[in-house]
Amino acid sequence: MTAGGLGEFGRIRCFFAPLAGPGGLGLTDDAALFDCEPGRRLVVTADAIVAGIHYLPDDPPDLVARKLLRVNLSDLAAMGARPRHYLLTTALPETIDDAWVARFAAGLAEDQRRFGVDLLGGDSVATSGPAVLSLTAIGDVAAGAEIRRRGAQPGDRVWVSGTIGDAGLGLAVLKGEYEALPAEHRAALSGRYRLPEPRTALGPRLAGIAHAMIDVSDGLLADLGHICAASQVAATVAAALLPLSPAAAAAIAAAPEMRAKLAGAGDDYELLFTAPAAMDPAIVRVGADLGLALTAIGTIEAGEGVRLVDPAGRPIAVKSPGYRHF
Numbered sequence: 001m002t003a004g005g006l007g008e009f010g011r012i013r014c015f016f017a018p019l020a021g022p023g024g025l026g027l028t029d030d031a032a033l034f035d036c037e038p039g040r041r042l043v044v045t046a047d048a049i050v051a052g053i054h055y056l057p058d059d060p061p062d063l064v065a066r067k068l069l070r071v072n073l074s075d076l077a078a079m080g081a082r083p084r085h086y087l088l089t090t091a092l093p094e095t096i097d098d099a100w101v102a103r104f105a106a107g108l109a110e111d112q113r114r115f116g117v118d119l120l121g122g123d124s125v126a127t128s129g130p131a132v133l134s135l136t137a138i139g140d141v142a143a144g145a146e147i148r149r150r151g152a153q154p155g156d157r158v159w160v161s162g163t164i165g166d167a168g169l170g171l172a173v174l175k176g177e178y179e180a181l182p183a184e185h186r187a188a189l190s191g192r193y194r195l196p197e198p199r200t201a202l203g204p205r206l207a208g209i210a211h212a213m214i215d216v217s218d219g220l221l222a223d224l225g226h227i228c229a230a231s232q233v234a235a236t237v238a239a240a241l242l243p244l245s246p247a248a249a250a251a252i253a254a255a256p257e258m259r260a261k262l263a264g265a266g267d268d269y270e271l272l273f274t275a276p277a278a279m280d281p282a283i284v285r286v287g288a289d290l291g292l293a294l295t296a297i298g299t300i301e302a303g304e305g306v307r308l309v310d311p312a313g314r315p316i317a318v319k320s321p322g323y324r325h326f
């Protein structure tokens with residue numbers, strides 16, 4: 001396979017077998033085995049990324065690995081699930097050497113420890129095209145406690161964790177924009193783009209509290225639109241209430257109209273959820289327990305669509321509510 005390299009089996013043995021948990025059987029069997037505790041359901045999600053499209057071929061391989069794992073863990077969190085295991089399939093061109101794979105696996109090892117997941121198996125193939133990396137994450141949730149997109153009800157408040165717009169601004173920073181911004185702000189923003197923080201502790205804590213939930217990957221307004229469409233309701237978001245980091249606030253200080261644009265920026269991987277007002281105290285308690293900002297930014301109403309409004313309640317025109325896949 002790779003001239004002078006370890007080859008497929010060597011790479012599996014050296015780099016991936018050490019990542020396998022008990023269910024992965026050392027990656028020596030045909031398939032993995034794992035149990036699901038009685039009364040719990042498995043939650044499964046997959047994401048694939050392509051070199052040159054979702055990441056740059058010269059991005060640090062450990063960061064590529066960690067982001068790939070984290071975006072999947074974010075999808076589990078958005079269902080209220082706790083992460084358990086994952087499967088990994090790689091299609092790599094000859095130009096990817098063993099050193100790259102070693103660093104990729106080291107990134108996975110670091111985040112496995114951090115998030116309490118292990119590798120069950122997968123596949124590795126050669127390709128004549130760009131590298132394709134596909135990860136399937138498996139979590140579990142108490143049966144019936146899963147939080148879907150479709151449960152939002154008129155009268156619910158709309159909440160979001162953390163801060164919004166950092167990743168979108170971080171991508172702009174990486175492309176050479178916002179050069180006048182202080183270095184620590186630029187680093188904070190680009191860091192949020194390169195390495196999102198999936199809200200794995202928050203998601204399961206919202207069982208019995210949130211009516212509907214999604215993670216912010218396409219853009220806050222677009223993702224809220226997915227909740228509204230699935231729930232057959234409308235939503236209004238107050239632009240002034242969007243939680244911004246100090247770095248994001250500094251970045252848009254000279255252009256307040258950018259606030260609306262941040263509501264359409266993707267890749268933040270925060271959790272966006274709706275809950276009845278009676279749950280306000282419970283939500284505040286969860287936020288305090290986790291040391292994580294949870295901010296009410298709007299309301300769910302009868303009807304359809306998502307509106308962003310100014311402090312006077314006037315609709316703000318939004319050019320792009322979020323990323324469109326096609």
Ligand SMILES: [Mg+2]
Pocket residue numbers: 074075078214215217
């Ligand atoms: Mg998602």
